[in-house]
Amino acid sequence: xxxxxxxxxxxxxxxxxxxxxxxxxxxxxxxxxxxxxxxxxxxxxxxxxxxxxxxxxxxxxxxxxxxxxxxxxxxxxxxx
Numbered sequence: 001x002x003x004x005x006x007x008x009x010x011x012x013x014x015x016x017x018x019x020x021x022x023x024x025x026x027x028x029x030x031x032x033x034x035x036x037x038x039x040x041x042x043x044x045x046x047x048x049x050x051x052x053x054x055x056x057x058x059x060x061x062x063x064x065x066x067x068x069x070x071x072x073x074x075x076x077x078x079x080x
Contacts, residue, residue, distance in 0.1 A: 002049055005045070005046070005049060006049055006050070009046060009050075012042060012045075012046055013042075013043070013046060015042065016038075016039045016040075016042030016043045016046070017039065017043075018039075019035050019036070019038050019039030019042065020035075020036060020039035020040065020043075022035060023035040023036040023039065029070060029073040029074055030070075030074075032070075032073075033066055033067075033069065033070040033073075036066050036069075037063065037066050040059055040062050040063050040066060041063075043055075043059050044056065044059040044060070044063070047059060
């Protein structure tokens, strides 16, 4: 499975970025965060498989930021 994902790396990378970009156009906060986190997890998976430590750290920070973003949107402190 690892070899297959690494062979098709560009496709998975593109789909993950498309999910992240698509999350900007969704109005519901829960749906927005689910799609955003799915895209970030896809990029995180690729970075782990390629053993890129710096990128893993960056994507983990982005996951935490997405959680904070969802919390602020769900409590009404942040409106889009």
